[in-house]
Amino acid sequence: MTTACSNRYQLRGQRVEYLTDMQIFNSVEAILKPLGLDTPLFPDKIENLFDLWAEQFGLTIDIVEDDEWPSCTNGHYDPSTLTIRIPTRILKLIKSKNAKQRKKGLRVLFHELGHFCLAHKAVLHDSYGNDCKEVDSEEQADLFSDYMAVCIDNLRSKQGVLF
Numbered sequence: 001m002t003t004a005c006s007n008r009y010q011l012r013g014q015r016v017e018y019l020t021d022m023q024i025f026n027s028v029e030a031i032l033k034p035l036g037l038d039t040p041l042f043p044d045k046i047e048n049l050f051d052l053w054a055e056q057f058g059l060t061i062d063i064v065e066d067d068e069w070p071s072c073t074n075g076h077y078d079p080s081t082l083t084i085r086i087p088t089r090i091l092k093l094i095k096s097k098n099a100k101q102r103k104k105g106l107r108v109l110f111h112e113l114g115h116f117c118l119a120h121k122a123v124l125h126d127s128y129g130n131d132c133k134e135v136d137s138e139e140q141a142d143l144f145s146d147y148m149a150v151c152i153d154n155l156r157s158k159q160g161v162l163f
């Protein structure tokens with residue numbers, strides 16, 4: 001389904017299928033348990049989750065040495081190989097004892113995971129059509145990451161576990 005975009009907007013990423021905020025939120029809620037993100041072990045045993053994601057979904061998490069990573073980005077998702085790549089420094093943030101640093105690293109991982117979970121692939125479109133944030137892959141992945149962090153925070157507080 002295509003919905004018209006009314007505002008002038010400059011895409012930050014690829015143009016993808018139109019998704020509302022609610023559709024993205026529902027995607028987050030639906031995927032938490034299958035991804036194993038509803039367990040108190042997260043993020044302490046993050047590599048166990050990476051193994052689960054590979055086994056269950058064919059998603060590869062590739063950790064790249066910092067000196068081999070381009071400084072212009074914190075992560076990358078390749079839909080053709082179902083691979084998320086993050087530099088070692090982001091993995092270190094995810095494993096940090098400092099909650100603020102850990103959240104920063106997790107937001108990068110969740111952003112890239114959003115591209116995977118929302119099945120981002122470039123779509124053909126009328127070059128004269130209006131663009132909007134609802135068709136921007138980067139905006140959608142940012143929103144997915146934000147919702148993922150909120151859902152996990154809420155889940156952890158109910159379980160008495162800190163994020």
